[in-house]
Amino acid sequence: MxxxxxxxxxxxxxxxxxxxxxxxxxxxxxxxxxxxxxxxxxxxxxxxxxxxxxxxxxxxxxxxxxxxxxxxxxxxxxxxxxxxQNVFHRQTAIQETTTKASFMLSFKLAKASKPLSEGEFLKECMIETAVWELKEEIGAFLKLKGKSDEFTELSDKNWLCDFAFAVDIFSHLNELNVKLQGKDQYVHDMYTNVKAFKSKLIFFSRQISDKVFAHFATLATQKETIQNVKKYSKSLDDLHTEFCRRFSDVEKIDQSLQLVACPLSQNPETAPEEVQLELIDLQSDFVLKEKFSSLELRDFYASLNEATFPNIQRMAQKILVLFGSTYVCEQTFSVMNINKAPHRSSLTDEHLRSILRIATTKLTPDFDALAKKGDQQHCSH
Structure with missing residues (x-):
């Protein structure tokens, strides 16, 4: 049963x-x-x-x-x-928001491959995540501690509106920063991203003047935004002017950058005189066109006949060896500090140079040729 x-x-x-x-x-x-x-x-x-x-x-x-x-x-x-219950819910909300902010911060650090000790990047992330996400909780905490008067900005609607604008523009700047990082980036690649951002600044300024905030989501949540559009538009114009000033030297060689990056699409009549005829020969060669599509840029220029394209090769060499950022230099110093440790005191400068060269290049030695060369050197007769 x-x-x-x-x-x-x-x-x-x-x-x-x-x-x-x-x-x-x-x-x-x-x-x-x-x-x-x-x-x-x-x-x-x-x-x-x-x-x-x-x-x-x-x-x-x-x-x-x-x-x-x-x-x-x-x-x-x-x-x-x-x-x-309200106190409990508020404490729970603070804890959840804090946890969310920590996750967002960790995500951004991992995305950018930055350590927690990288102060400037961390400050930028904190502005974009923790401070804005926790502004209400920070205000409640200061009020609880009786210190609201020491930070009156959190209750100033115009200040919060400016803060929202800063959060959005720092987000756009951070996207540019990520694009400019990493290995194997030529100057023309990096300057292309900079030029695109300069155009975006003009676009942002025009949109904000027209009271369109499609790309400023945080700013769009503030009621005081409309009355400050002229100020934010001017800030974007000033930022554009500063970008133009800082990259004025690169702007002077922009034509050469474009020619090296895309030789097949350049107009020979506007190219420097010394490369005009070579550029016509290159653009008329179907085999070279196929090579340009299939090879890395440096390999393409290395494959050109030096007698036929001496000036184009020379121009490519000058452009491709330019350092667009200090990334490689900083990485080399880091590798040097790792290897030049106290427990490796017998490491000579010659050996250290060899280690740095191996650690910072993608080139693979021809081990067979090295082995044969070594055998010949040690062979006795």
Missing amino acids: SGPKKRKVDSECRVFKREWTTKYFFTKVRSMPVCLICQETLAVFKEYNLSRHFATKHGNYASKQSPQEREATAQRLMAKLQAQ
């Missing part, structure tokens, strides 16, 4: 009745009955359970009060419980 079936409380359709609040001092919290006096939670909405709890634990509570007084007492207890 099968045992007795268990009762399913959920199927009994029990609901909380409002009169139980003044009669037994209970309220409903997350579909559970909670005592307003001791805040104990019961399992089900059953009047007998509520009545027994009140009689056994709070039998004399408010026994001499009139119905109106009991109603007032119940409302006071409910307000107290609600205040306690």
Whole structure:
């Protein structure tokens, strides 16, 4: 025989009745009955359970009060419980937002391959993530500590609007920064990203002047944005001017950069005189066109006949050896510091140079040729 079936409380359709609040001092919290006096939670909405709890634990509570007084007492207890829950929810929200901010910060550090000790990048991420995400919680914390007067900016709507603009523009700058990082980037590749960003700044300025904030999502949430559009548009124009000033030297060789990067699409008439005829020969050669599509840029120029294309080769050499950033230099110093350690004191400068050359290049030695050369050197007759 099968045992007795268990009762399913959920199927009994029990609901909380409002009169139980003044009669037994209970309220409903997350579909559970909670005592307003001791805040104990019961399992089900059953009047007998509520009545027994009140009689056994709070039998004399408010026994001499009139119905109106009991109603007032119940409302006071409910307000107290609600205040306690608000504190708990606020602390939970702060913890969740802090955790979210830490995840976002870790994600950005990992994406950019930056260590936690990289101060400037970390500050930038903090502006974009933690500070903005936690601005309300920071304000609540300062108020709790009685120090709101020391940081009045958090209650200044215009300051918050400026802050929102900074968050968005730093986000765009960080995207550019990521594109400019890494190995195997030629100057023309990097300057292409810089030119694109300069064009974006002009585009952003025009859009903000027209009160369009499609690419400034944080700024779009602020009510004071409309009255500050002229200021933000001018800031973007100033940033564009500064980019033009800082990259003015590269702008002077932009034509050469484009010619080396895309020789097949350049107009020979606008090219420097010394490469015009060579450029026509190159663009007319179908074999070289196929090579340009299939080879790395440096390999393509290395494959050109030096007697036929001396000037184009010379121009390519000058452009391709330019350092677009200090990334490779910084990486080389890091590799040197790793290898030149105290426990490797017998390492000579010649050996260190060889190690650095191997560690910072993708070239693979011809081990067979080296082995044969070594055998010849050690062979005795």
